Amino acid sequence: MPLKELAERRNMLHRKSDAQTIVKHALDDVQIGKVALVSSFGAEAVVLLHMVAQVGKATPVIFLDTEMLFPETLAYQREVSGLLGLTDVRIIGPDRNDVLTHDVDGLLHQADTDACCDLRKTRPLNRALGEFDGWITGRKRYQGGQRAQLPLYEKEDRKIKINPLANWSAQDVQDYMGAHDLPRHPLVADGYPSVGCMPCTTRANVLEDPRAGRWRNAEKTECGIHNRPRKEHAA
Template sequence: MSTPSLAERRERQLAHERDRAAHLAHRAEISRTRRTTPELRVIALEAEDRFADGDTDTLLSWVAEEFGDLTAVACSMADAVLPHVVARHIPWVDTLFLETGYHFAETVGTRDAVESSMQLTIVDVQPRQSVAEQDAQYGERLFERDPALCCQLRKVEPLTETLGGYEAWITGVRRDDSPLRADTPFVTWDEKNGLVKINPLADWTFDRVLDYAAEHDVILNPLLNDGYPSIGCAPCTRRVAPGEDPRAGRWAGLDKSECGLHT
């Protein structure tokens, strides 16, 4: 197969951007009103039982019908498997990327590649303060002195504010991530954020994620093949040794294994 010319690649990109703009315009025309918190809680509790033994595609077909464009996908850009799976059911789904200001260059590159090639609408979720502003208020390298506060300021609070406009959010949490996630349900009620939480890959293994990516030519963060099975902010992520827990490289040496988004 010949390599596309620069003009062909540019035309493909323009067509991609036109498709995204057309979808956003259509979505604005059929804008839906968010249901109340009690209504959404009932839906979540019923679905938790219904999808206790979930099939990913069956679950996401229901999500598309039940929530439509009031669905958001959270993606760390360790890979694009989750948004790829979701976009097959909800094209141009809002995909939330937490722009913490501390990402690896490879992660930012993955984000850009995903936006330019997949049927997704990337939403950059920004903290209230830039890194410089945070340093001025709390001192430099807050991630070393108080990583919980740093995550709260740069991840948890911005995401909570953003999720307020949606009825459901979809995450890539898997049971094999860590012992703390071993009982992850496919559907649950997110009391903290006040919406339905969907975990369609809950029973997937890391190898299944990689196999799916290979089969569908899905973009992967190059760090996955460089000893980083779990990728967070650069200052707080190290390589993982063979046999270690996949999340052992997150906040290594600290009494911390979660950023607070899923706890």
């Protein structure tokens, strides 16, 4: 079945399903194939990590260590993985030769944030997803920007992306964390409602959009995890 048709059928099938059902079916869907969860271990990531752990603790989880993350994120990744008993967390970093060629001084983000994301997120993820037919993301419509019309299932290149939390609100996320007594990312209490790489993330005040601290004062709104590799750099 063509992937676009498959995504459309799954959207119809799960139009009234809850997120837990979508996660379970995605991981068991023989028509989609092998599926991984891609997680930033950021401010809201623990929700999907918990749902996936309920289905199978050996589910592949891909975590991109850009080498520019907050130390708190790295510690949180270890804490949550251990707490949930996840046994196949794959920590993926940028290619060493790529870094030495394009960002040896670690300052690429100051000149071109998209190029930095391509180097440290998009390309490593593209390689890590090579063995998978689909992947689960934590994107939500309420986050706005390119996510405002997000479907539950979508075709992207030769894979299916599954967005089980697409129609969740910020309150839904908090309610789920509270109901399951899940640990919060430590930076949230310090004024970071959305957490990315250290050089490109600032605090956001309570009157701002939660993602206002990501790439502040820039037109960029989408994380490199959800971009396609630049043609000149594609693996």
